[in-house]
Amino acid sequence: xxxxxxxxxxxxxxxxxxxxxxxxxxxxxxxxxxxxxxxxxxxxxxxxxxxxxxxxxxxxxxxxxxxxxxxxxxxxxxxxxxxxxxxxxxxxxxxxxxxxxxxxxxxxxxxxxxxxxxxxxxxxxxxxxxxxxxxxxxxxxxxxxxxxxxxxxxxxxxxxxxxxxxxxxxxxxxx
Numbered sequence: 336x337x338x339x340x341x342x343x344x345x346x347x348x349x350x351x352x353x354x355x356x357x358x359x360x361x362x363x364x365x366x367x368x369x370x371x372x373x374x375x376x377x378x379x380x381x382x383x384x385x386x387x388x389x390x391x392x393x394x395x396x397x398x399x400x401x402x403x404x405x406x407x408x409x410x411x412x413x414x415x416x417x418x419x420x421x422x423x424x425x426x427x428x429x430x431x432x433x434x435x436x437x438x439x440x441x442x443x444x445x446x447x448x449x450x451x452x453x454x455x456x457x458x459x460x461x462x463x464x465x466x467x468x469x470x471x472x473x474x475x476x477x478x479x480x481x482x483x484x485x486x487x488x489x490x491x492x493x494x495x496x497x498x499x500x501x502x503x504x505x506x507x508x509x510x
Contacts (some may be wrong), residue, residue: 337361339453341381341421345386351381353392362457369464372410377456379417386420390441390452394459400468404476405484413463414465421450428430 339355348499379392387494394415401408419439443450483490497505 336363336452336453336456338449339377339456340449341379341390342449343388344448346381346383348383348385351383353377353379353381356440357456359455362453364457364460369425369461370399370470371460372399372412375460377417378454379419381421386423389418390417392417394456395448396460398464398468400465402470402474403467404469406476406477406485407470407484407486409468410466411468415459415463417456417459419452 339353339357339359341351345351354373355377357377359365359369362371363369364377373396375394375396377392377394379390380386381388381390383443394413394417396413399408399409400411416421417439419441421443423440423443423445425442439455441450441452441455477483478485478490478492480492481490483492
């Protein structure tokens with residue numbers, strides 16, 4: 336994984352801008368269920384106010400997905416807001432940060448001169464992939480009997496689903 340380093344020594348009070356571009360192999364997401372369509376673009380603004388460091392920005396990327404209904408490949412553009420608090424020390428020492436919601440906490444050591452945010456960016460990309468990707472909300476999917484793509488053609492399969500537990504009632508109705 337390529338490092339996305341924030342050099343702590345070069346940070347000035349106020350706003351500090353960082354930008355990276357990374358491919359799927361750079362972020363080690365190739366073997367995952369997620370496929371990147373091109374590069375991911377990361378822009379972070381690190382705000383330094385004394386010893387407090389916070390990072391806000393955006394990760395923009397495209398996903399290569401397969402529709403879970405019709406099995407057709409498609410691409411989806413994603414823009415994700417990123418919020419991080421960079422905290423010096425260990426996780427057990429972060430009692431004052433417990434009430435922070437919707438923010439990633441990134442811990443670094445007392446002697447560290449830089450913070451690598453690449454693992455957090457990788458996690459953001461993986462977590463943004465939908466569990467059941469759909470090429471469109473109106474996707475009709477594949478026919479379970481003949482396998483025809485119902486978005487492109489209509490099949491002549493007659494689909495009659497009957498729960499066998501209700502069969503006795505059907506006979507009762509016809510008598």
